[in-house]
Amino acid sequence: MTDALDLYRSLVLIRRFEETILAEYRRGAFSGTTHTYLGQEANAVGVISNLEPDDIVVSNHRCHGHFLAYGGDPRALFGELMGRVSGVCGGRGGSQHLHWRNFYSNGILGSTLPLATGIALAEKMQGRQTITVVFAGDGALGEGSVYEALNFASLWQAPLLIVIENNHIAQTTPTDQAMADSVAGRLAAFGIPVREMDTSDVSEISSAVQPLIASVRQEQRPQALILNTARFGPHSKSDDTRPVELVDELRQTRDPLTLHGRHLKPDLKNEVEAEIGALVQAAFDQALADPPAGGVL
Amino acid sequence: MTAVLEALTSGLLRALSDDPRVVLLGEDILDPYGGAFKVTRGLSSAFPQRVLTTPVSEAGMTGLATGMALRGLRPVVEIMFGDFSTLAVDSLVNTAAKLRWMYNEQVSVPLVLRTPMGGRRGYGPTHSQSLEKLFLGIPGLKVVAASHFGDPGELLYRAILQQDDPLLFVEHKLLYGLPLVDAAAASDFTVERAGSAEIFPAYRLSMRNAPAPTLTLAAYGYMAELARQALVKLAYEREIFAELIVLTQLSPLDATPLLESVSRTGHLLTIEEGTLSAGWGAEVLARCAEVLGGQLKAARRVAAAETPVPAAAGLERSTLPDVDDILHAAETIGAQLHV
Numbered sequence: 001m002t003d004a005l006d007l008y009r010s011l012v013l014i015r016r017f018e019e020t021i022l023a024e025y026r027r028g029a030f031s032g033t034t035h036t037y038l039g040q041e042a043n044a045v046g047v048i049s050n051l052e053p054d055d056i057v058v059s060n061h062r063c064h065g066h067f068l069a070y071g072g073d074p075r076a077l078f079g080e081l082m083g084r085v086s087g088v089c090g091g092r093g094g095s096q097h098l099h100w101r102n103f104y105s106n107g108i109l110g111s112t113l114p115l116a117t118g119i120a121l122a123e124k125m126q127g128r129q130t131i132t133v134v135f136a137g138d139g140a141l142g143e144g145s146v147y148e149a150l151n152f153a154s155l156w157q158a159p160l161l162i163v164i165e166n167n168h169i170a171q172t173t174p175t176d177q178a179m180a181d182s183v184a185g186r187l188a189a190f191g192i193p194v195r196e197m198d199t200s201d202v203s204e205i206s207s208a209v210q211p212l213i214a215s216v217r218q219e220q221r222p223q224a225l226i227l228n229t230a231r232f233g234p235h236s237k238s239d240d241t242r243p244v245e246l247v248d249e250l251r252q253t254r255d256p257l258t259l260h261g262r263h264l265k266p267d268l269k270n271e272v273e274a275e276i277g278a279l280v281q282a283a284f285d286q287a288l289a290d291p292p293a294g295g296v297l
Numbered sequence: 298m299t300a301v302l303e304a305l306t307s308g309l310l311r312a313l314s315d316d317p318r319v320v321l322l323g324e325d326i327l328d329p330y331g332g333a334f335k336v337t338r339g340l341s342s343a344f345p346q347r348v349l350t351t352p353v354s355e356a357g358m359t360g361l362a363t364g365m366a367l368r369g370l371r372p373v374v375e376i377m378f379g380d381f382s383t384l385a386v387d388s389l390v391n392t393a394a395k396l397r398w399m400y401n402e403q404v405s406v407p408l409v410l411r412t413p414m415g416g417r418r419g420y421g422p423t424h425s426q427s428l429e430k431l432f433l434g435i436p437g438l439k440v441v442a443a444s445h446f447g448d449p450g451e452l453l454y455r456a457i458l459q460q461d462d463p464l465l466f467v468e469h470k471l472l473y474g475l476p477l478v479d480a481a482a483a484s485d486f487t488v489e490r491a492g493s494a495e496i497f498p499a500y501r502l503s504m505r506n507a508p509a510p511t512l513t514l515a516a517y518g519y520m521a522e523l524a525r526q527a528l529v530k531l532a533y534e535r536e537i538f539a540e541l542i543v544l545t546q547l548s549p550l551d552a553t554p555l556l557e558s559v560s561r562t563g564h565l566l567t568i569e570e571g572t573l574s575a576g577w578g579a580e581v582l583a584r585c586a587e588v589l590g591g592q593l594k595a596a597r598r599v600a601a602a603e604t605p606v607p608a609a610a611g612l613e614r615s616t617l618p619d620v621d622d623i624l625h626a627a628e629t630i631g632a633q634l635h636v
């Protein structure tokens with residue numbers, strides 16, 4: 001169990017990191033594309049802070065928050081987005097394709113569900129006590145491979161925690177224009193127990209996920225957690241078609257930093273913000289100074 | 298005499314016996330059925346924990362197997378018909394084939410997809426194709442084709458245990474019943490290794506006591522047998538002396554044995570069962586033209602007509618390349634040769 005200040009530290013790290021990304025894209029420090037995790041920080045932190053060191057995380061295109069919550073190095077992540085030798089994958093993968101220790105991400109929506117199921121089953125077949133957590137968004141639920149994976153996971157009893165982050169929008173399409181019926185119904189159809197929450201409070205998520213993780217580990221079968229959440233930023237860099245007022249309201253009511261920060265002493269909170277602000281700036285500066293992959297800048 | 302089917306089954310059995318990391322997945326592969334083409338017969342009885350029957354989910358099982366390979370197992374997936382391999386393409390191309398490189402050489406994905414390709418059984422447009430050309434030239438993905446030259450069981454064993462990349466292992470349906478080529482017993486031709494590839498070797502077949510060949514036939518899989526028959530006929534009936542290069546690794550293509558042969562013969566005939574356009578033969582021909590320039594005097598490609606594979610036997614025969622098509626193409630080149 002991570003203490004309240006550490007949880008806040010992780011939330012602020014992701015927030016500052018992603019804000020830096022969007023700001024520096026505009027200034028040309030990065031090329032290519034990115035998908036920021038602004039607004040969803042409590043999901044990654046709430047879930048991953050409860051994992052054991054050898055547990056496995058499989059993530060998607062919106063993976064920076066998961067990677068940083070997992071303990072990934074911000075300098076290596078900045079470096080990956082800048083195409084530096086110091087990048088997580090030496091600049092080969094970029095924003096969506098990260099691997100470090102037991103963390104894997106891929107940018108093909110839905111492909112990660114079968115992958116994570118296979119990973120979980122391989123761990124089980126080799127007698128390891130690890131569990132696998134796969135993060136997927138509501139958008140991925142349009143892909144057929146997801147349902148093949150759910151069938152396998154339930155049928156073959158994979159020690160897998162499926163976390164669906166429903167931010168209610170897939171790129172620019174509201175989920176209600178793309179999805180029939182409910183997310184929970186889809187998971188339940190395969191006999192996978194579902195817990196659904198609608199919160200951006202990291203402590204609530206953390207408390208709820210603990211029994212799920214314990215159950216996956218002990219019973220060696222899948223569980224699912226649906227986290228209804230709010231995306232504050234664009235899908236990618238500048239493709240937010242939602243009304244500004246709507247996003248402003250989400251920021252007012254659903255900000256994980258505000259919700260969790262209320263429980264902290266103001267001076268400690270300020271201390272953390274200053275500490276993390278300096279850490280992110282230093283990581284950015286170091287990555288910027290690192291040599292480019294392939295020798296061309 | 299051992300047939301290709303027996304050799305493949307024994308290759309799988311040996312891989313399961315030698316390495317506890319080997320896992321087989323596929324539709325209907327359990328005993329007593331043992332798979333649609335019986336390649337896995339007996340294996341689920343010997344290794345019930347590691348031979349797993351799956352739902353009809355090619356995309357899902359290939360993705361699962363990729364995850365298993367990433368975490369220490371050596372999965373072998375059977376795709377019941379090669380036509381269904383299109384359902385596995387995303388997992389294979391966008392995940393399995395990319396991970397090692399994309400993750401900067403920090404992981405490996407030792408995954409084998411076995412599948413029967415090809416027609417001549419009357420199974421019609423969606424159960425008869427030779428789709429391996431779709432998988433050629435995908436970085437990170439190997440394509441290997443069994444034939445009855447060498448030991449296809451050993452080839453499969455090596456694909457599973459002696460290399461660490463995702464690999465599509467192509468088995469033509471008509472190979473299963475063919476006896477392995479016993480080169481020592483053959484009176485009219487010899488077979489030897491060509492080139493230096495160790496794991497997935499190439500073979501050179503030539504007529505005994507014949508004049509120096511003036512034509513190179515290039516083939517793989519079941520077409521290697523039709524090419525062998527054509528080679529013998531060309532020698533006895535047309536006095537055209539050819540040598541046949543049989544490749545097992547189709548992609549990435551090591552053209553060395555072909556280049557060496559064509560540099561001597563000057564003439565190339567590529568032979569495949571898939572459709573002509575943008576096929577394996579096109580790549581082989583391009584390589585030879587690039588490297589050999591004027592040493593390559595003439596070339597043709599023998600392949601299927603550019604239509605789906607028909608169900609009716611007569612229609613199917615007219616669509617897929619046969620020995621006569623090879624003879625005809627060889628004579629066309631021969632005519633140019635003798636001008």
